[in-house]
Amino acid sequence: MKEKRVQLRQVKKMRHQHHQILTDTMKVTIHTSLIAAVTVNSIFYEDEGWLQSESDDEEYVEIDSDYCEALLNPVIEIDGHRELEQFLGNLPLNARTLLKTPRSVLLDNIADGKYWHFGLKQGIHQQLANLPHNSIPESSSILVNVDGLPLTKSSRSTFWPILGLIYGEEKPFPIGVYHGTGKPDCVNSFLSKFIDEAVQLEKDGLDHRGVNVKVRLSGFICDAPARSFVAGTCGHTGKFACPKCKAIGINFVKPGKKKGRIVFSDMEAALRTHQTFTDRETPEHHKMRSVLEDLQIDMIKDIPLDYMHLVCMGVMGKLLIHWVNRQTTQHLITPEMLEEISDRLELLRNWVPSEFSRLPRSLSELCRWKATELRQFLFTGPIVLKGILPSPLYNHFLCFHVAIKFLCSQPLCFTHNHYCKRLLNILPGNQKSCTVGIS
Structure with a gap:
């Protein structure tokens, strides 16, 4: 009987020691995860999202908010959540509360829709972050795409994203997005923030990890309706719609048909140039002056056909x-x-x-x-x-x-x-x- 009591005491002592080890380990794990997540979160917002590693080549690691949540949620969502409060006080139920993730963002009102600007500069930073320091290019050419994206078939709800792509890369990045019941009423209001940022980058370049990268917008890749929209010209079905030459369309109606279509039969018409475009030599071709003309691009050659x-x-x-x-x-x-x-x-x-x-x-x-x-x-x-x-x-x-x-x-x-x-x-x-x- 006495031997059983001794064995029972030893078992309780071992359990207590095991519990103490687990508690100490949990404290260290929680402390490390919280410091890492909060540090990463602070660097992400204060230093434009770049975390420098300790390697010799000074590579930078791209950090996003999902990484912070991945560090915290496994700790916060432990089954013994209430037991953790004795170490950390009032612990929130989710990492987003701890990191003070904003519940709402301030959107820009554009006519009947809303616009959110991700940023051209931020997108280029994210693309260049995957490169080692000695591979950062001296210049970067950016291709831009603008197009409409219907969200549902049962409503007119539509996204109009602005996407960028560094020439030679495969993955595009968002620059801005508009949401409304159709395309934006005014292209200049829609593109104003993007153009202001692009003009500044073309002038001063982009400082990335100590390297000044020259930025140039090399072209806009759009289908025919989006092309005429961003260039401020008449639609692709108009008589003066051809974006490459000054041919005038004629209405061709098939025999037996009531409605026809505009065709361009003049194969030797004079070609348009950037100078003739900006001088408005064919006023019927233009609907308004587009803010794209503020950029260092050729309005004819740098907006190719689809x-x-x-x-x-x-x-x-x-x-x-x-x-x-x-x-x-x-x-x-x-x-x-x-x-x-x-x-x-x-x-x-x-x-x-x-x-x-x-x-x-x-x-x-x-x-x-x-x-x-x-x-x-x-x-x-x-x-x-x-x-x-x-x-x-x-x-x-x-x-x-x-x-x-x-x-x-x-x-x-x-x-x-x-x-x-x-x-x-x-x-x-x-x-x-x-x-x-x-x-």
């Missing part, structure tokens, strides 16, 4: 719809021909390279094809259509295929530029004369 909508979903899509609906009157395209083309497309599914994100589908689903599928057909079309499509239509397609293939190649687009122009000038004309030799 390849996806013009070439893939535009010309290629219209050609396929023309063939599938058998709207040609000169050459008969039978349902059997279309079925054979669909069979050939499905045979290619096992040999599609990774550059195309979707596998080929039958022409019966043409109305659901995405832009990447239309782009893929532009490359595989010469094989799929050979021997099936009537010769005049096939040669007509080849003119388009060869021209786009050359223009998408960096060396060939310069050496064969005039040849591509001759091929593309043929497309709107007679399909019987689609044979042009390289000169």
Whole structure:
């Protein structure tokens, strides 16, 4: 009996020692996590989000608010939350309370919507933070995208984000975002904060970890409606809408149709330049002065045309719809021909390279094809259509295929530029004369 009492005392003593060790360990863990999180949080907000490591190459680690919460939440959300209060006093239930994360932000009112500016400078800092100190570039070219993003189908709620991308990188970063029931009423109010910051960066550069990086906005990548919106020009369906030349559109109505469309038949019209744009030589082309003109960019060359909508979903899509609906009157395209083309497309599914994100589908689903599928057909079309499509239509397609293939190649687009122009000038004309030799 006496031996059992001694054993019981030893067990209680061991339990007490074990509990004391756990308590001390918990204190150290909590103390370390709190100091690390609060320190990181302080550095994140006071030093623009950069934490210097102790390594020899002085690399900087990008820190965000999620990292602070990841340090704290596992400590705060321990089952023995109440027991921790004896060490820390009144402990909040979540890391966001401890770090004093703001519950609301001050948004800018723009007409019928709200705007939040993330910052161009902050975005470039985040992109350069992943580079070692000796790899920070002396200059950086920024590509900018502006486009509308509908949030739901049941309402008009829309996002209009401004995205930036350092030339040569793959991951874009947000500069600002607008939310409303449509696109912003005034482009200058929408872009004012971004342009003010961009003008300052183009003038003074960006100081990043002791290196002054020269910043240049090299281009705006937008589709046709967004392009005319940010440039302050008339819409893409107007008679003076062409952003590259001074051609005047005419209203073309198909026989038997009530409504027509604007077409530009003048292939030799004078080209626009940045000087003629800013001088307003064609006043009908302009709706207002855009704040983009305050930047050091060429309003013609640095706002390129949209390849996806013009070439893939535009010309290629219209050609396929023309063939599938058998709207040609000169050459008969039978349902059997279309079925054979669909069979050939499905045979290619096992040999599609990774550059195309979707596998080929039958022409019966043409109305659901995405832009990447239309782009893929532009490359595989010469094989799929050979021997099936009537010769005049096939040669007509080849003119388009060869021209786009050359223009998408960096060396060939310069050496064969005039040849591509001759091929593309043929497309709107007679399909019987689609044979042009390289000169």
